Amino acid sequence: MSTERFEKLSKDKRQRILNAAREEFARVPYEEASINQIIKNAGISRGSFYTYFEDKRDILQYIFKEEGEKNSHFLKEIVLENRGDFWKAITEYTRRVAGYMKKGTIQQSINILTQTNMMRRVVDWVETDIKIREETEKEQLEWMMEHLDLSLMDVRGSKERLGLILKSAHMLSVTALFNMLLHPDKDENLILREFNMQLELLRYGAGREARKLIEAS
The missing domain is CATH 1.10.357 (Tetracycline Repressor; domain 2)
Known part of the structure; x- marks a missing residue:
């Protein structure tokens, strides 16, 4: 599940990350969902993503x-x-x-x-x-x-x-x-x-x- 660091983000930033993930999971099958696409849509770095979630299964x-x-x-x-x-x-x-x-x-x-x-x-x-x-x-x-x-x-x-x-x-x-x-x-x-x-x-x-x-x- 999410880390304490993710929960401390502003509400707007949390929702931006989650919305980016929702868009990706709705776009393609789970196996094809890309963390790179999620972070691109959310406007965050790959390193930041992994301080919030372990992997795409975790954010889903x-x-x-x-x-x-x-x-x-x-x-x-x-x-x-x-x-x-x-x-x-x-x-x-x-x-x-x-x-x-x-x-x-x-x-x-x-x-x-x-x-x-x-x-x-x-x-x-x-x-x-x-x-x-x-x-x-x-x-x-x-x-x-x-x-x-x-x-x-x-x-x-x-x-x-x-x-x-x-x-x-x-x-x-x-x-x-x-x-x-x-x-x-x-x-x-x-x-x-x-x-x-x-x-x-x-x-x-x-x-x-x-x-x-x-x-x-």
Whole structure:
């Protein structure tokens, strides 16, 4: 991850370096991404780059971490907008991100995900950054425990149970969004409808009793 020296740079300079890296990772596949091009676009020396990051993998990992924090903050905002109703929040979150994808406002981020084979790399990095991941998940879970309307969720007073529900719902959202990304010719409404059905199953279950709960909600 980044060095202390990078974190002490001015905000403008940090963003200039990160934006240069984003442009390069969005332009070509990860294996072809050039540190020389990054430092040229950022207007820094090669020596300076290596005082901030170990290599291109390091700066890409930093970018993914930053994007993850932005997404987490975005979801939290929507949770607050929906007064702690997680089911409405994750549905609205997925719908809004899908809208941004359609408008092209997050096209650079999408290009980075596809060019760098993000899903495979994240799996690799999870193995090496378990402590960081666990700390992040713990912070997010504590926030959700405090701000969600838990009466709408079958958590039974268990943080572990809540964590599993949140992870499952988030995975459904990510799957739907990647489905749109990988199949741009597929009807977006059909993908969202399938997501809503899967979310409904997660919320109410698949047993016969679930139908009564759905109709009563």
